[in-house]
Amino acid sequence: MSRPLPRGGTFLLAAMAGTAIANNYAVQPALTAVATDLDVPLSVIGLVPTAALAGCTTGFALLLPLTDHLAPNRLVAAQLTALAAALALAATARDAFVLLVAYLLVGAAASVAAQAGNIAGRHARPGRAGTGVALVAAGLSAGILLSRLVGGALTDALGWRRMLLVFAALALLGALAAATLLPRHRPPAPRGYRATLAALPPLLLHRPGLRRAVATGALWYFAFNLVWIALTLTLARPPHSLGPTAIGLYSLAGILGFAALPVTGRLTDRYGPRTVITAAMLAAAAGTAVLATGLDTPWRTALGLALFDAGCFAAQAANQSRVIALDPARSGSLSGVYLVVYFTIGALGTAVAAPLLDALGWQGTGLTALSALLLAAALGRR
Known part of the structure; x- marks a missing residue:
């Protein structure tokens, strides 16, 4: 039996999902500025959103099954910390190759948004699973809808590198909240992680x-x-x-x-x-x-x-x-x-x-x- 989320836990997961998935899109209004700064063709920098999507899909395949094996507080905190590190790598990139690698990692770590919905459904109170999943989906949707607007505004105000560092700081705040507030109970997994992947x-x-x-x-x-x-x-x-x-x-x-x-x-x-x-x-x-x-x-x-x-x-x-x-x-x-x-x-x-x-x-x-x-x-x- 899964332990229910604490009061406000679903809204916390919704906020984490929204701020995490936003990183797949927030850089898009800044792509021209990024291409100019790195002195590479826009066609090359245009691969950044593709790298983020490829990383996110990989995260769904390899990281989402970890919700069956790890305690929510440790899993979400670790993945948000990894997201912050990947964003910091992107913010300090001096060439397109490093930036693309960083965004593969950003996308993979941003798949924590799907983990948040899964955790909300699994740890919802009886008869409230649909509500929990929908609230996290609302947070995720808000992140997608507002990401380009916020990313563009921050880029205009701070530059694209500092914009990424702002999102990295938000990820670290989310990691701290997850480690403190999310359930610490590890789900009973009948098989190991490798066996889980083989069974997909x-x-x-x-x-x-x-x-x-x-x-x-x-x-x-x-x-x-x-x-x-x-x-x-x-x-x-x-x-x-x-x-x-x-x-x-x-x-x-x-x-x-x-x-x-x-x-x-x-x-x-x-x-x-x-x-x-x-x-x-x-x-x-x-x-x-x-x-x-x-x-x-x-x-x-x-x-x-x-x-x-x-x-x-x-x-x-x-x-x-x-x-x-x-x-x-x-x-x-x-x-x-x-x-x-x-x-x-x-x-x-x-x-x-x-x-x-x-x-x-x-x-x-x-x-x-x-x-x-x-x-x-x-x-x-x-």
């Missing part, structure tokens, strides 16, 4: 519930990346011809998804994840249908994005609750498999967005995403 690939074969969760989540993350990349490209082209700032303002539509997450958790605890996933996918599909009708009216585009983001965010929180509930004692391993496949299929959505847009146009691309969401809604009921 067969989980998809032997766990039908995990396969359904993976398929459902992968479909909407594919649609999520497809819509956002294609939308950005479409708005930048004639007849819209919007600049980066104007396009970026549409990301504020994601605030609705952030605001909906606490409610999502309560609904998941009350009605079960399947009902919430289906409803969320239908909301996302409705938003996609609005977007597919055209992007000529800003309020209609914002409305479509708000429904789309809210549906995807809500479904992700409910689906993570479903994965954890399959086997709480092995939830770290199950979540690791889920997120690795989830991000891999999401990357596919990113890769095919431009070719699909060129071949089918915006409306055809939107209908492709709509089909994926409706299929996800159907699978979510199973």
